[in-house]
Amino acid sequence: MKNINPDDFRVIDKIELSKIPTELNIDADDDEKEEELLKIQQKLSKRQDAMYAHNRYGVLICLQGMDTSGKDSLIREVFKEFNPRGVVVHSFKTPNSTELEHDYLWRHYLALPEKGKFAVFNRTHYENVLVTRVHPEYIMFENLPGIEKVEDITPKFWENRMEQINNFEKHIANNGTLVLKFYFHMSKEEQRKRLLKRLENPEDNWKFSTGDLKERERWDDYMKYYEEAINNTSKEHAPWFIIPADDKEMARVIVAKIIWEEMQKLTDIQEPELDPKVKDNIDLYKEQLKG
Template sequence: MRIDTKDFRVLEGDKVHLEKWPTKVDPVYKSKDQYKSLLEEHVAKLSTMQRLHHASNRHAILLILQATDAAGKDGAIRHVMSGVNPQGCRVYGFKQPTEAELEHDFLWRTSQDLPARGRIAIFNRSYYEEVLVVRVHPDILDREAIPDAPHHDRKVWHERYRSIAEFEKHLGVNGTRVVKIYLHLSKEEQRKRFLERLDDPEKNWKFSDADLKEREFWSDYTKAYEECLSATSTDDAPWFVVPADDKENARLIVSQIVLDTFEGLKMSYPKTSADREHELQSIRKELTK
């Protein structure tokens, strides 16, 4: 079953108003068993495509996941990428910057973890935190000690949008396909998931006081996401706004987006040259003696 993901894609130049984007849609599965079957199918295809991706060694894939707390980023990574060879895929999480990282430009710390050709990198949060959490909490910008950067000046954020867009264009020209997914969770569903974490002893560790504190800034984050998605979704590095209130449905949509990305690379296994074919035949003769 192929899921049409075009309805979730932010077109270049679109002005995003998140209240118009659903947090829940009709599921693409009809039962839990069908969900498991579809996910297994997607995972198997991703495994095959990842081997081809590694062998062709022509492109790199950078998958960026952004969302509010409890939106399901970790679960999506764990389920969708479960069949991918760990040698060809790395996951990176970016929390509060260290003092050393604050001494560099805002793209520096993530640039060190960009994927090589034939590899996949997943950023669980990313350099986009610099126009999201930093915008909501301007004291972080003060710590970055950027000359002439008052946090009330919109120019700061527009300059960062431009830096990001140009950075991603540079990556694309050099063979890295950038795919960005925003897991769109409703405030009510987040409340339910927070309560679930409190009520389930096995999930208590997932909850922190900071999660509740950040919830107070919901409208600020919504505004920051809207401007960010509008300014940085391009034809070559698009944003996808994936409804996240239904975890299973979100995972199927995310896996289809990744599959579509692989298929768009038009990959093929390297052709064997005449000299290499001759060498292989000689090896065969040695092995069959």
């Protein structure tokens, strides 16, 4: 399989989503993709074990994308070789009454990974500059000072919110959290096919929601705000990667490879060495256990 270079997907300069392909043309069949993913899964699992023992870093994986873009299945496939103690998945839905009594980042702080662990945010703090921009009326539930009506929400409000998100990510990065953000770039046509499949296959009917169709009508708005959010928040300490998502199997390989390569940059991660006194007496302890 063609070598995957993470920098090909990293957002460094300003991007236009309409000019970025939603599928990566690569000469590999599904079996080859599955084999490649398995290799990376196993390497990631071992690396996570070492990170757990090292106990200095956490890893935050942020997944964003339109409905049906493949986030759930990617989580299931990419992390299935992990020790369950090493990864926690959080799916952020509409804020509940308790969460609305705090600032919008509060619930995300609570879900950050412990040292030695991965946290996966399936939909993330970026919903607060995506869904709320498409539906600014949702901001009214936050009871913010100076925001009495939707018309009070100015462009400066969104600039400030993205600056707050940048500060949030810089703070956690400076304190040992590796932050990696993935946007699943799917075509509108591919989404149509996947939604239709949910309706046509009885076993997938439960996945369908009429809300998906309502949000689909705002596709262009979402693309505009995704583009703006990505351009304003892709930083060296918390980069965005745009993943061509029309091919789910390939998307999983790409994301796994990027995570692996980025973790390789944490060069100080080492499994702790055995206490010299214990090491010197290993044979003695073996004999005691045999007896």
